[in-house]
Amino acid sequence: MDLKFERARAPLRGTLEMPGDKSLAHRAALFAALAGGESAIARFPDSGVTRAMRNALAALGVPSSLDDGTLRLSGTAGRPFPAAGATAFCGNSGTTMRMLAGALAMTGTGARMDGSAGLRRRPMERIAAPLREMGAEISTAPGGTAPIDVAARPDGRPLSPFDGSIPVASAQVKSCIALAALGASGPSTIREPGPSRDHTERMLRHMGACVRAAPEAGPHAIRVEPLERPLAPLRISLPGDISSAAFALAAAAIVPGSEVAVRGVCLNPGRTGILDCLSAMGAEVAVSGVRDCAGEPVGDVLLRARPLKAIDVSGGMVVRAIDEFPAIAAVAAFAEGVTTVRDAAELRGKESDRIAAIVRNLRALGAEAEESPDGFSVRGGTLRGGVAEAGGDHRLAMSMAVAGLAAPEGVTVRNAEILSESYPSFAADIRSLAVR
Numbered sequence: 001m002d003l004k005f006e007r008a009r010a011p012l013r014g015t016l017e018m019p020g021d022k023s024l025a026h027r028a029a030l031f032a033a034l035a036g037g038e039s040a041i042a043r044f045p046d047s048g049v050t051r052a053m054r055n056a057l058a059a060l061g062v063p064s065s066l067d068d069g070t071l072r073l074s075g076t077a078g079r080p081f082p083a084a085g086a087t088a089f090c091g092n093s094g095t096t097m098r099m100l101a102g103a104l105a106m107t108g109t110g111a112r113m114d115g116s117a118g119l120r121r122r123p124m125e126r127i128a129a130p131l132r133e134m135g136a137e138i139s140t141a142p143g144g145t146a147p148i149d150v151a152a153r154p155d156g157r158p159l160s161p162f163d164g165s166i167p168v169a170s171a172q173v174k175s176c177i178a179l180a181a182l183g184a185s186g187p188s189t190i191r192e193p194g195p196s197r198d199h200t201e202r203m204l205r206h207m208g209a210c211v212r213a214a215p216e217a218g219p220h221a222i223r224v225e226p227l228e229r230p231l232a233p234l235r236i237s238l239p240g241d242i243s244s245a246a247f248a249l250a251a252a253a254i255v256p257g258s259e260v261a262v263r264g265v266c267l268n269p270g271r272t273g274i275l276d277c278l279s280a281m282g283a284e285v286a287v288s289g290v291r292d293c294a295g296e297p298v299g300d301v302l303l304r305a306r307p308l309k310a311i312d313v314s315g316g317m318v319v320r321a322i323d324e325f326p327a328i329a330a331v332a333a334f335a336e337g338v339t340t341v342r343d344a345a346e347l348r349g350k351e352s353d354r355i356a357a358i359v360r361n362l363r364a365l366g367a368e369a370e371e372s373p374d375g376f377s378v379r380g381g382t383l384r385g386g387v388a389e390a391g392g393d394h395r396l397a398m399s400m401a402v403a404g405l406a407a408p409e410g411v412t413v414r415n416a417e418i419l420s421e422s423y424p425s426f427a428a429d430i431r432s433l434a435v436r
C-alpha cells in the first residue's frame with residue numbers, strides 16, 4: 001500500500017485519543033498469563049505487535065479473547081505453560097520474544113521462540129546470557145539470534161538469583177531478567193548501565209510482587225524478590241500510547257499554526273523524551289490532568305506549533321526517546337539548523353537499522369542527512385518530498401508520511417501497510433486533524 005500525505009494547506013486542529021499503550025499491553029497480557037485467576041484489560045490495542053504476544057501465549061496454551069477492546073485471559077498461577085514444547089511465533093515483536101523468554105525461564109516451561117525474518121536479525125544473546133547465569137538452559141541460533149530454545153525444568157528446581165549487570169540499558173532485557181527472578185531461589189539484583197522505562201517494575205508491584213529500585217546496589221539497579229504467592233490478576237484500563245501520539249505531535253509541530261491535543265497518554269518518565277525534544281526544538285508543549293493509572297502517570301498533552309530550531313540529542317535522553325527518533329528526524333527536517341543525534345547505536349537493532357533507514361529516506365526526500373556509527377544528523381529546511389520506503393518498519397512509515405505534511409511536494413510512503421503493526425488508525429487520525 002502507498003500512503004500519500006500532501007503538504008497541509010491549513011493548520012492542524014483537534015483532540016485525539018491514542019490506542020492503548022503497546023509496552024503496557026505486552027506486559028499486561030504476559031503478566032496476566034502468569035497470574036492466578038482471570039484478568040480483564042480494557043483498551044487493549046489490536047495491532048500487529050500485540051497480536052504477536054497473544055498468538056505466542058495461545059501457542060503455549062494460554063488463549064485470550066478480545067471483545068470491545070477488553071482482553072480476557074486466565075493465568076497459570078506461575079506454573080509451566082500448558083502447551084510446553086510448542087513453538088511460540090513472535091512475529092515482528094522483539095518485546096514479545098525477549099519478555100516471553102523470561103516468563104519461560106520463570107515457569108520452567110520448555111519451548112521454542114521464533115519470529116519474522118526481521119526479528120530473526122535482532123540480538124538475543126543480551127537476554128540469553130544472563131538467563132544462562134541464572135541456570136536456565138537456553139540456546140540461540142548462530143549469531144545470537146532467534147530461533148531460541150528454552151529447555152524445561154521438569155524437577156521444579158528454582159533458578160539461581162541474578163546478581164549482576166545487563167549489557168545495555170534496555171527495558172526489554174531488564175524485564176526478561178526480572179520475570180525470571182520471580183522464580184529464583186532468593187532475591188536478585190539487576191544493574192543497568194543507564195535508566196530505562198520501568199513499566200515492568202510498576203505493573204509487577206501492582207500485581208503484588210516485591211520489586212523496587214535498589215540505589216544501594218548502583219544508580220540504575222532494581223531488586224526483585226521471588227514470588228511467595230501468584231501474581232494477582234489484572235483489572236485495568238490501558239492509557240494511550242505516547243509512542244503513537246509522537247506522530248500526531250510531530251505533525252502538529254511542523255505545520256505552522258497547529259494546535260493538537262492527545263488525551264490520556266501514559267507519561268512514564270522513561271517514555272517522555274519526545275515531549276522534551278519537541279519543546280527543546282521550540283514547540284509549545286503543555287501537560288495537564290496528570291493522574292495515576294495502576295501505578296503509571298497518565299495525562300493530556302497539548303502542542304502548539306512555534307518556529308523550530310535544531311537540537312543535539314545524546315546521553316540519557318536517548319533511551320527516554322528510543323522509539324521516537326523517526327518522529328524526531330521528521331521534525332528536525334523542518335527546524336532551523338542541524339539536528340544531531342549521538343549515543344544511539346541501539347537504533348541499529350530495532351525493527352530496521354533505524355539510523356541507516358532514517359538517513360536513506362530523508363535523502364530520498366531531498367534532505368541533507370548524514371549517518372554516524374551511533375547516530376545521524378539532518379539539516380532543517382532541505383526536505384522537498386517525494387517517495388519514501390517503509391522497509392518493514394512501522395515507525396519509519398509513519399514518520400515519513402508525517403514529513404509530507406510540511407514538504408513542498410508531499411510524501412508518498414511505499415509499503416506503508418506495515419504501520420498497522422502498531423497504529424492501524426494512524427492515517428485516519430492525522431487526516432481528522434485537517435481543518436475543513
Ligand code: S3P
Nearest residue numbers: 023095169170171172173322323
Ligand atoms: C520496549 C523497550 C524498548 C523499545 C521497544 C519497547 C518495552 O526496547 O524500543 O519498542 O516495551 O520494554 P529496549 O528496551 O530494548 O531498548
